[in-house]
Amino acid sequence: MTDVSSVFYLFDDDPISYNNGKPSLTVTSTASGFVNPLSNYAVITLQIWMPHTYSGDCTVTLMSPSGTTIYITNRRGGSAANVFNGTYFTDSAADSVATYSFSSNSVASPLKPESPFSTFRGENPNGKWVVTFYDMASGDNGKLSEMLLVFQGKNIKSIKKIKNKKIKMAYRWLFTGESLWIRNLRGNWLNNSYLHLSYWV
Numbered sequence: 060m061t062d063v064s065s066v067f068y069l070f071d072d073d074p075i076s077y078n079n080g081k082p083s084l085t086v087t088s089t090a091s092g093f094v095n096p097l098s099n100y101a102v103i104t105l106q107i108w109m110p111h112t113y114s115g116d117c118t119v120t121l122m123s124p125s126g127t128t129i130y131i132t133n134r135r136g137g138s139a140a141n142v143f144n145g146t147y148f149t150d151s152a153a154d155s156v157a158t159y160s161f162s163s164n165s166v167a168s169p170l171k172p173e174s175p176f177s178t179f180r181g182e183n184p185n186g187k188w189v190v191t192f193y194d195m196a197s198g199d200n201g202k203l204s205e206m207l208l209v210f211q212g213k214n215i216k217s218i219k220k221i222k223n224k225k226i227k228m229a230y231r232w233l234f235t236g237e238s239l240w241i242r243n244l245r246g247n248w249l250n251n252s253y254l255h256l257s258y259w260v
Contacts, residue, residue: 072204075111077197084192084203090124090210093184102150102211103176105131105190110144111201114161117143118193121172123179124186130173132156134195139163144204148172184210 075083103121111117114136122128136142139161145168148156152169159167192203 072202075109075117075192075194075201075203077116077194077200080193080195082191083194086190086192086206087187088208089187091185093210095183095185096181097179097184099180101180101184102209103179104147104149104207104209104211105172105176106145106147106207106209107131107143108145108204108206109192109201110141110204111194111199112140113196113199114139114142116194116196116199117201118195120191120193121176122189122191123182124184124188125182127179127182129176129178131190133173135159135173136161136167139165142167146170148176150175150177 073084077083105121107119109117109119115134115138117136118133119131120128121131131148132143135156140163142161142163142165145166146156147169148171149169150171152171154167154169155171156167157171157173159170161167188208190206190208194201
């Protein structure tokens with residue numbers, strides 16, 4: 060069985076608006092306990108709930124502890140609204156964010172990111188991972204409601220330190236047989252039926 064660690068962020072609808080080409084929002088987490096280097100079997104996925112009235116204004120990047128940065132989406136979606144309000148980005152998706160035909164208020168999911176998450180294989184995964192959100196044009200606005208960053212691989216132990224004052228709750232994940240359960244910080248156990256996730260057993 061492969062161990063899985065992930066962190067589920069819940070935000071107070073943090074705004075994503077034009078900031079003269081600078082980041083609108085940055086989320087940092089520190090990972091530890093991973094086998095170094097990240098193996099060729101490791102999987103990283105990102106799910107975001109990011110409603111925006113003009114999706115093509117938005118750029119999202121992910122940077123590894125080694126400083127390698129990939130684009131998750133780079134001004135895709137054109138004038139369509141709210142297409143990334145729940146999008147699950149995974150290398151295994153059939154469709155790519157770069158070629159998908161978007162429609163307003165229709166969530167595009169799952170999608171391949173602009174650059175593959177497999178780019179990070181062979182790197183040391185322990186350290187700070189940074190997800191950065193940009194709004195590259197004025198006139199329209201959006202927000203980040205939630206974000207789920209998942210790491211899958213050998214002997215993953217923990218993602219302990221989370222740096223964002225808006226975070227309400229983090230989740231611990233535990234395998235029980237063939238089911239994946241979530242324990243929130245209040246001690247309640249929930250199953251994963253409402254989330255689009257993949258995992259190994």
